[in-house]
Amino acid sequence: MTTKETNRPYIVVDIVDMGYSRVFIRCRNLGHSIATNIKITLDNTFIEQIKIAKVKESIESINNTAPFVLEPSGEKVWEVFLIPRKQLDFFHHVHGENAKYPFKGEYILKKDWKDNENIFKANVLECNLSYNGEYFENFEIDYNNLLDGISADKRLSNDLFSITMGISHIQDKLDGIKTAINGLDQDKKTHRD
Structure with missing residues (x-):
C-alpha cells in the first residue's frame, strides 16, 4: 500500500x-x-x-x-x-x-x-x-x-431522561388517583353533613 x-x-x-x-x-x-x-x-x-x-x-x-x-x-x-x-x-x-x-x-x-x-x-x-x-x-x-x-455518554443521558419521563408519567397517574380519592372523600363528607 x-x-x-x-x-x-x-x-x-x-x-x-x-x-x-x-x-x-x-x-x-x-x-x-x-x-x-x-x-x-x-x-x-x-x-x-x-x-x-x-x-x-x-x-x-x-x-x-x-x-x-x-x-x-x-x-x-x-x-x-x-x-x-x-x-x-x-x-x-x-x-x-x-x-x-x-x-x-x-x-x-x-x-x-x-x-x-x-x-x-x-x-x-x-x-x-x-x-x-x-x-x-x-x-x-x-x-x-x-x-x-x-455514544456511551449520550446513551446514559438518554436512559436517565427516559427514567425521568417514566417517573413523571407515574406522578401524573398518582396525581389523578389522589384527585379521584379526594373527590370521593368530599362526596362522603357532603353526604354526612
Whole structure:
C-alpha cells in the first residue's frame, strides 16, 4: 500500500439510530486526511416509493446538498424518519393506531410510520458517492443493518431522561388517583353533613 493510499480520506455512508427512534443517514470520513467536494446521490427509484412527504423531502435534500468538506473523523448527518416504537408512544403520551408523532413540523400517524418503515425494510437504498475529484464509491444503505449511532455518554443521558419521563408519567397517574380519592372523600363528607 502506498503512502498516498494510507493517508487518503475514506468516506462511508450508513444509516443510524441516533436515539429517541430518530433515524439519520450519516456520512463519515474514516480516513487520515481531509475529504473535499463530497457529493452524495441517492437512488430516485427508491425515493419515489416513499409515501410520507416530509420523509421524501428529507431524503431528496441529501441529493440537493451542495458539495461539502469533512475533516478526518468528521461527519455530516441528515434526519430522515422516525421509527414507530413504544418509546415514542410513551414520550408523547399517545397510544394506539391514532397516535401521531411530530416530524419536521408535521404530525404523522403511527400507521404511516409503520408503512414507511416497511418500505425501508423491504428495499436497499443505492448511494453513489464522489469526493476529492478522484474517489468514487457505491454503497447500499440497508435499514436492516441499522447502526447504533449513540455514544456511551449520550446513551446514559438518554436512559436517565427516559427514567425521568417514566417517573413523571407515574406522578401524573398518582396525581389523578389522589384527585379521584379526594373527590370521593368530599362526596362522603357532603353526604354526612
